[in-house]
Amino acid sequence: MRISELSRRSGVPGATIKFYLREGLLPPGRATAATQAEYSEVHLRRLRLIRALIGVRGLTVNATREVLTAVSEHEGDLHQVLGLVLGARPVNREEEPQGGLGSSEVNALVEQMGWQVSAHAPARRVIAETLESLRSLGADYSWRTLLPYAELARQTAVLDLDQLEDTDDSVEQAERALLLTVLLEPALLALRRMAQENESAARHGD
Amino acid sequence: MRISELSRRSGVPGATIKFYLREGLLPPGRATAATQAEYSEVHLRRLRLIRALIGVRGLTVNATREVLTAVSEHEGDLHQVLGLVLGARPVNREEEPQGGLGSSEVNALVEQMGWQVSAHAPARRVIAETLESLRSLGADYSWRTLLPYAELARQTAVLDLDQLEDTDDSVEQAERALLLTVLLEPALLALRRMAQENESAARHGD
DNA sequence: TATATTAGACAGTACGGGTATCCAGTTGCC
DNA sequence: GGCAACTGGATACCCGTACTGTCTAATATA
Incomplete structure (x- = not known):
């Protein structure tokens, strides 16, 4: 899945997805070439989670990143x-x-x-x-x-x-x-x- | 009480008090002259309430104003x-x-x-x-x-x-x-x- | 009268959360 | 192989929120 499909399926604008990638909320996709990356269902799921944390709950981008990295580092x-x-x-x-x-x-x-x-x-x-x-x-x-x-x-x-x-x-x-x-x-x-x-x-x- | 005393007793910077006055969160003081106004204990109390709503709870200035005016209009x-x-x-x-x-x-x-x-x-x-x-x-x-x-x-x-x-x-x-x-x-x-x-x-x- | 304050207006600042633009690289398709 | 369409990544820009600083004319105080 490329970024446009990720955008379409999540309803999140492409520019915003790039912003989340920049901010480290969303892990980078698997790069297949210099200007091409592959995103998975995990990314889609994570993206929806980010939107929920920022949009539904009022978390800031920083707080969201901290929570997400903490969770993925200590899962188990x-x-x-x-x-x-x-x-x-x-x-x-x-x-x-x-x-x-x-x-x-x-x-x-x-x-x-x-x-x-x-x-x-x-x-x-x-x-x-x-x-x-x-x-x-x-x-x-x-x-x-x-x-x-x-x-x-x-x-x-x-x-x-x-x-x-x-x-x-x-x-x-x-x-x-x-x-x-x-x-x-x-x-x-x-x-x-x-x-x-x-x-x-x-x-x-x- | 003039604005500087209101500021000192509430701990809120004078410039911020003026901002709240401008925004209609704090009712204007009783004007005694063109560049002089008198503030009361009510103002002090209201100011502390505003700070609590904005600072402790995360209300926006707009939400705070709506709540305050609603309350004072329908008290009783x-x-x-x-x-x-x-x-x-x-x-x-x-x-x-x-x-x-x-x-x-x-x-x-x-x-x-x-x-x-x-x-x-x-x-x-x-x-x-x-x-x-x-x-x-x-x-x-x-x-x-x-x-x-x-x-x-x-x-x-x-x-x-x-x-x-x-x-x-x-x-x-x-x-x-x-x-x-x-x-x-x-x-x-x-x-x-x-x-x-x-x-x-x-x-x-x- | 000299000095300090004051109310009020307005411009400027800092930050958060995005958008928009640009560009070189890549892909699909004829 | 050529070309339009798309992609990732970087940079610049924008908008709203909550203040903050500066200025001015009027007033208070000594």
Whole structure:
């Protein structure tokens, strides 16, 4: 398959495919001559995955590359792949040393839940930041407010991991881990919003 | 309070405050002369909210303005405010007419849950898109796969709405609705990721 | 009156995510 | 073998977003 066919079958403009090749998101095709390369079904699949990560989820090109290379380097060790995927931040902001006032709250939350979570998990930052923001806005949120949410998150994670059990193929499993952890996120938020609308309607009549 | 004090107390650069004023995110101060305006605590509070929406959550300036004006126009009717807030999309893409194959799936899901959700809720699109993406990638996801997630989303929404009950002040309530629906989202995803890491560690040893 | 601020307008910047153009090399087909 | 059509790769360019810097006339402050 040449680039034009890849473009036609994926719906992605040729120029954009070249851009992804340049950026290292898509591995180069097998070169058959100086101006000719052969692309496979793997490329097509990868291309669709890239589009989903960038388009459906809002990952940046950099974040997408990091996730993809991490997954393909460690395919086989599901736990490790998950760890790498979980490290990906949707909106990359500069890495500050951390040490804010909210991080001890996160520790309390993690401890209360009995969770085993690495100390440098970006998710810790996110929660600390959110708590700090909420408080700077006057809301008296603490880690205790998040506890029931954490319990629901735990149940969600059980659902997630269940779906990874019934696959043996390591490549398949790695990709599925990606889909579950990263691609499902907008859908889960959307579910919550619909549930909120419904709950609000139920409580305040219509 | 003049702009420099507003800048100092909020930590936001003066030039950026002027930008928000220009963009209509921040209402203009009370003009005392041609080159003098007076800002209040309300401005400070609003400014912090803007920063949280743009910085912590990844809202665009446009989305932020829409949400803020919607909230301040309808403060008082919590259900309506919620509806307006829920309409805000994190990553604004152009509104296509919709009608994809996934939307009937969303209908099935909503019906099965017994939810009352408006037909034009953006969340429907998000779920339909996600389902279509997942399937184009070969995963055999259907609305049934999402059912248990929907149930957890319902429980989350109950938590959310509970927290809005114990406030009478309508302005306070509107702002709290904003915080809960919009600002809490990254934290909820972060909780899920930590729970996934923990669950993965528990299942596959360490 | 001298100095510092200020509001507001406008131009410029940095970055992300692509597009468009060009060109030499290659292929298919008569 | 000749020629149009296509290809891969490099470079330049474009557009939107979120600011940031500079300027100016008016005002405040000492």
